Each structure stands twice: as structure tokens, then as C-alpha cells.
Amino acid sequence: MTDPSLPVLGAIAVTFFAAGIVKGVTGMGLPTVAMGVLGALISPLAAASLLIVPSFVTNAWQLLAGPALGPLVRRLWPMMLAICAGTMLGATWLANAEAGATTAALGAALVAYAGYTLLARQIRVPARLEPWLSPPVGAVTGVVTGATGVFVIPAVPYLQSLGLPRDDLVQALGLSFTVSTLALAAGLGAHGAFEPQALWLSALALGPALAGMHAGQALRGRLSPATFRRLFLACLLLLGAEMSLRPFV
Template identity: 65%
Template sequence: MGQNLPLLAAVTATFFLAGLVKGVTGMGLPTVAMGILGALVLPVTAAGLLLMPSFVTNVWQLVAGPRLGLLVVRLWPMMVTIVVGTVAGSELLTGGNTETTTTALGIALVVYAAYTMLARPLSVPGRLERVVSLPVGLITGLVTGGTGIFVIPAVPYLQSLGLDRDDLVQALGLSFTISTVALAIGLALNGGIHSSGWLASILLVVPALAGMAVGKMIRTRISPLVFRRLFLLFLLVLGLELALRPLF
């Protein structure tokens, strides 16, 4: 038992930090959790642990918005393909090839951090939205299933739709919630999570919510832009370490 205490403390601290990031920026809990835990445990184990904290915090974000029904009607094709892609991609996480999944996780973090820091904002015309949403959802699902990271390319795509701030936050909550449920289904179908994993995931909701509460308190006392840049730089370095680890 004592030998597991340092790992338990590290996992608890990880979800507190991930919740804090989400409290400040409105997103980032699965990304931070997978990035840090991917350096501590197997990616499939990390994905199992983040399920309940991600689900609870994203449902909270989802139901707090003003126009859930309209967003579901608008975004349902993307949500369907997220589920399909995630369930299919989860075979990579559960396949036992740790080097491949760790490298894929690192690459996903690097791509997301670099794109967010360097790329110019996109704008998708309304007439193309329904067509573009299908491959975006499928690719997001494949990345989610293979790495546990929900943000690529869903976040840049949703940001390109011209939604106001409240609708964007709610749309992100919808995408992340669907991704979490789909990942849970994929892991369950492929034997990637067991009863002890569910219990641990449920218990980790507490530090995640505590971190969110602290993040919301400090959000008004720091520069969100500076915090976001530091957060992305941290993800970039972490992603490079994970991606390059199998080479050393």
C-alpha cells in the first residue's frame, strides 16, 4: 500500500491541476490529465481514470449554457461521427502497444499546442458546415479513441463557426461529453477498464471539482491570455517528451 502512495498523490494532484486549468480556461481537463498521466501510467489506464472527472465537469459545462437544444440540432452529425470514430479508435489504446499509444498521445499534444499558439483562426462558411462536420467528427473520434485527447480537430472547428462565447462554451461541453461517453463505450467493449478503474475514476471527481473551484476563483486575478500561453507551452514540452520517449 505504502509503495502506491506516491503514485496516488501524483494522480490526485494531476486531476486537481487539470480541474484548475479547466476552471481558468473552460477546457483542458482531459488534455492535461492524459498528458501528465501518460508519463506515469499506461495510456489506457490514464484514459480510464479520466472518464468520470471528464464526464462530470463537462456535463456541468454543458447544462449551464443557454441553447443546448439548438446546438444539438446543429451539431448532431459531428457528434455521431465522434462516437463512431472513438469506438473504432479505442482499439489502439487497448491493443497493448504502449510505445505506439504513448507516441500518438505525445504527437496529439504537440499538434494541439502548436496549432493553438501559431495558427490563424479559421472560419467555416455556413453552407459547408454540415459537410465539414462529418470528417471533423470522425477524425476527432479516432484521435480520442487512440489517445484519450478530445480536442483535435474539434476545438478549432467549433471555434471557426462564429458562435458567441456562451454557445461556444456549451458546444465544447457537448463535444467533450459525447467524446467521454464514446471513450467509455470503446474502452468497455475492448476490456480496457475494470471495476477498480471505475471506482478510482469516480473518486477522482473530487480533486477535479476542487481544482475547478480554485481555477474559477483565480481566473479574475490573473491574465487569462498569459495563463493560456503558459498552459500551451507546458503541453508542447510534455507532448515532445512523450512523443520522443520511445527513441531513448
């Protein structure tokens, strides 16, 4: 992937632009869309390497723009540490597994996320349980992140269940995604699966991602976020199902 063809470069640019639109409209989804689409075109390992710069920049921006960074870090640090540990463990599988196995796992993660978000009711975690639940949720999120490059399961449903104010929730998601991105880069690097030369291609993907975010933010006021979200999740569900079944067809 350090010397891709022109069609692959075009596919990467279009994918990150589309992923940026989703993030601009919904506040999340850039790594999920990028992994889902690129994982169908190139190996999940190569797709995960491309995520590093666009995901870090966009999520760090989301993290630093919020109002409550200090309190959120103090509240969520056990979950963040567990994400790091789990990602280092899960990255072993992404780095060493066959492409068919990682593609199927990525598809399963997309199906789980889209299906849960479309069908499940919002739950609430009592404050007394948060200290006990945060570390295992972070560890599972890390393993899924390391194995598939998808950051959202089960971190996103869990953070949504904490009853955070909207701005704090967006910032908490930015914190989780930023930590996951850095942990994924470290995990791939530790297993010799992330080539420093790939950073230039990941950096090139940042431009389309930021342009897509800007377009998505402009679209946010012109369409129903709920309708857009349902359509996006339905497409993600179909894509994930196809990827899950591909090794068996």
C-alpha cells in the same frame, strides 16, 4: 491500476487538481492535462480509464449550464454521431497497442494541439460548408480520442471556427467533450479494456478535479487568461514533445 500505491494516488490527485485549475481558468483542458501528465507516469490506457468520471461530470456540468442545448444538439448531431463512430474505431488501437506506441501517439496529439493553438490564426468556416465538414471532423476527432484519450483535435479548432457566441461555444465544447467521454468509456468497454473496478479510482479523482475547477474560477479574475493560456500551452508542447520522442531514445 485497481490497487495503486500511495505515491501513484498522490500523483493522480495532484494531476487532477492541476487539470481542474486549467479548466476553471480556460473552460477546457482537463482531459488534455490529465492525459499528458498521467500518460508520462502510467500507461495511456490506464490514464484514459481514470478520465471517465471527472471528465464526464465536469463537462456535463459545462454542457447543462449553457443557454442553447437544444439548438446546438440539432446543429451538431452529425458531428457527435461521427465522434462516437470514430472513437469506437480508435479505441481498438488504445486497447491493443503497446504502451510505447500509445505514449508516442498521445505526445503527438498534445504537440499538434498546443502548436496549432499557439501559432495558427483563427479561421472561419462558411455556414454552407458546415454540413459537409462536421461529419469528417467528428470522425477524425473520434479516432484521435479513441487512440489517445485526447478530445480536442480537431474538434476544438473546428468549433471555434463556426463563429458561435461565447456562451454557445463553451456549451458546444461541453457537448463535444461529454459525447467524447461517453464514447471513450463505451469504446474501452467494448474492447475489454475498461474494468468496472477502475470506476472507484476515477470517482476518487473527481474530488481534486472539482476543487481545482473552483480554484481556477477564483483565479480567473486575478490573472490574465491569455498569459495563463500561453504558459499552459507552452508546457503542454514541451510535455508532448518529450512523450513523442521517448520511445526512440
